[in-house]
Amino acid sequence: MPKITPRSFPQHAFETLNRNGLPPVLARIYAARGIEQPQQLETELSQLLPFVQLRNATLMAARLADAITERKRLLVIADYDSDGATACAVAIRALRKFGASVDYLVPNRFEYGYGLTPEIVRLAASRGDGWRPDILITVDNGIASVDGVLEANQLGMQVLITDHHLPGDQLPDAAVIVNPNQPDCDFPSKHLAGVGVIFYVMLALRAELRARGAFLADGKEPNLASLLDLVALGTVADVVKLDSNNRILVQQGLQRIRRGRGCAGINALLRVAKRDSRQATAYELGFMLGPRLNAAGRLDDMTLGIECLITDDEFTADQIAAKLDELNRQRREIEADMQQDALVKLATAVEAEELVTESACSICLYDPSWHQGVIGLLASRIKEKFHRPVIVFAPGNEGQIKGSGRSIPSFHLRDALDLVSKRHPGLILKFGGHAAAAGLTLLEQNFEDFRAAFEQISQSLLTPADLTRVIETDGDLDDAELNLELARCLAECVWGQGFPEPSFNAFFYVENQRVVGEKHLKLRLKKFDSNQRYDAILFFHTDLLPPRINAVFRVQANEYNGNTTLQLLLEHWLSIDSLTT
Template identity: 30%
Template structure:
């Protein structure tokens, strides 16, 4: 069953909705969505809807930007070799790409370096600095990394290499003494928008360089517009992939970038899109979801289990043939990543269920000598989502003394602060509130586990960490139309900080439940108020849904337009489902009766006693639903194609129990844990006392 207790329906003041709708000449649905996102007055709401580049701030408002520009220009004029040092994720790869493109175009002697995740791990390191220095580099510009590299910066300086840091990660108390440190999260930085991605900060540096070149550093909107036309598509990919909140500058960047990506001329991006099935002769709309769930994993894959430099080569490619080869390589690497991820996930779940008592713990810390550390971050995310706990996965890979870890958290626990509290047990650490990386010595692992457990026990707010499903508003039958779809689309792009609007559609009757994609997904045909509505439920097959024809339900859903062969139709995209209040009341009454049949031996009416063929069908359905000799089922799962009623199924289960065909234990309101018992001789189902029934 789905957990309705986590549904939170937002409410809005009707007068405020009406006033905002009238002032901006928008629909009440659009007004409700804006109010939910904090835009309650016409000025802020209009600015949010317009998404104009007037909100792109002067890059020189970033602390140390003038120093970064001055030192970079010195290197450009003197012909010094510059090396761009980036991270191996999408944010880092796109940062390296735009910085390299810009500097190369302006005649720089420029190279780039991305550390190998497997051998070097995250961030700057002495060995990499030595290698870069030996190549003749005298200036390193970091992108999406470097804010915690205090010792690395000192070392580089000692061997004659200057470093400019551009980063967006959380700062520590000791800011590195680099030539410049450009990071909107610096405590002393008064930049108006703090949530830029790493590639967003890199973009600000090349914009500042261009303003210096074209306009002596003074802000010029036309210069910024030209820079957007050249680079905003890659900035958009990195911003979405790094799950940055799509508000403020990020919203403007991504909105503009998605339009540019619709018909991008960058050979590498086109090749990657084509490899995922995009047909530029008949392109579908490029959305933030497509970038986040289809494009980003392919770029990330080579950084996880391959060579992140290949993604940079893709974006810098000038030959379509070369780009196609690299794009296919990224797709193949991503398939291998998926296989590794699933193997590690299953092993981690098994480890948790065998060795951990989740009810008594506040954090999950797991380690292994054979997990690929490039994949453990994704697995940590899946574990955190499954168990609703912070999780840390650490890979020692063989007999290694140093383990590399990835951590994910839940709302209510700041990971960066948690790891800082355990810093004396770690070699390195860094990251954000909800995601971080670390390295730890094997002989300090247990001490780290203990300290982290103590910290989470004291600081984790369990009430805050419970993942709630926030619903924007109830939607009526007459609002399920193209006008509402257009109202919703005015708020895009959607992503972190601006979730896709979610509605609740109440008291709808299921007419049909149909399988999709070989049973991986489901399609529901609903009816209410004389209208029918197509609803798609991704990631749940018919059995997992547990609903059938005739059920009255409430659906949590988004709303979209489906286009097929030139025809448009409205469809609902379901996120969750439950019985309507009235249906649930009736269901609970029937469930109570069934429990009394099964556990108290209550005698049913004769009309509720199943016949022999019905009992056989229910038993076969039970075997199928269990998938073995033991498992958890609901009565709803056993009702197949209307062949038996809820009450008759409950009576049949009681009969099976009385005849010792099964053992049955109630574990939740609707769920039973059932074990099939072996029996040598046949028994007449009507030998069960409950099958005698009674007259009404």
């Protein structure tokens, strides 16, 4: 059973924030998220970290400025997720504004895998249209592409790497590398997404071109702030930590979208998701737009997603968005089928005593019918349900299977795979990732051996306490704090990974409940310690709740029939066996 616990916060930070004008509830919320001074909440562009602090950004800008002057052909090598797609769109849009000769290539995940591989380099060098690139620019990949960069160098193509992933023991022999996580980079924000990195490089390039007098002829400088809607989308969708610098990027991008200044593709994706751009939040970016964009890379080709983001034609954008929406529907159906299969497999394994969920520290699943593009989502769903490190496999190349893993906070997945690899040489063909997510490749015949080895490592690293899901909340609210004003205030802020949206918990009587829309539960709740009653909703749940609950909830301004009222969004609940006041 999950444990509900309030977030702790430094008292001195709370007092400082409260003393500087924040009401107690907001001071408590922000203090619990590491905010110590009001200045840390500022989201003006003037507060962005300067690009000169990002190692090699100015050097890459000089190389790109030379390439533009010399009419060199530039080819952006993208990744097939939302971060890679938005990063590619930022690069294409900015470089074209600067007058560059530029195109892009995104690997098909099923044919070429991830990153700048030697195969992708050869494909770039032999483009059928005769447009052979002089320079390859990676976005959201490349830091691990040692062999790919070597191949490009041998074929006479220069490589410029922009990435944000952690480097391995060996860096590629690229002409320039910009990555906040590379050795000797002192950039304070280590959590830039790939789209954030290329945006910073484009800022540096504009400054370099300005210094060279490139904009004197017509007196017009490209407005790179127009790209912030793309930066916001990629940053939120890639689930990077929303430190203060990333919050500025996301907040500024959202403001553009709300003011009707988003690009045609983002507006089209919002329309197909039936969302109002004027009320867009990080939720829309992460849970509405991101999945639709990702669906192209998961089931088809991310070229479709990139074309949606680089077109300025609304009709074209609407057509592509409709295709992305259909792909996302297909993805949901495939994922639902796979999830049902996975749960049956788990139940069967438990009955056969092959896997006892309560005692097992990890879950590894494989089915030859599963779709490689959806296994990461399935791993995430199962991890949420069972609170265990989970790796899900699907067929890869002949004789191989590819796995995608998701982990819990106390278990560093990439390090665990490294331990398996060292203790069982040759068992894992290749792997990579970070603490929360990782990917790997095995021979199909070695799946059971890997599952046993991974479970052994998991048991050595995890304790029973680690396997208990902890739900952190921002505590209870009194009646004066729990109001529509708070809901509206919180909706204006940027929340996400590392800066979680506030949730609260309290004890309620369930006075009324009914199913609405055939799949949601509408409730009327009364707090134990007051006479105040609240409207609430529990999405995708139709079983009636017990009469007394301990509920975890978020607050929302609910608009219906022209009226705006406070609504509680229930995220979790526990039955209370005996009345406690």
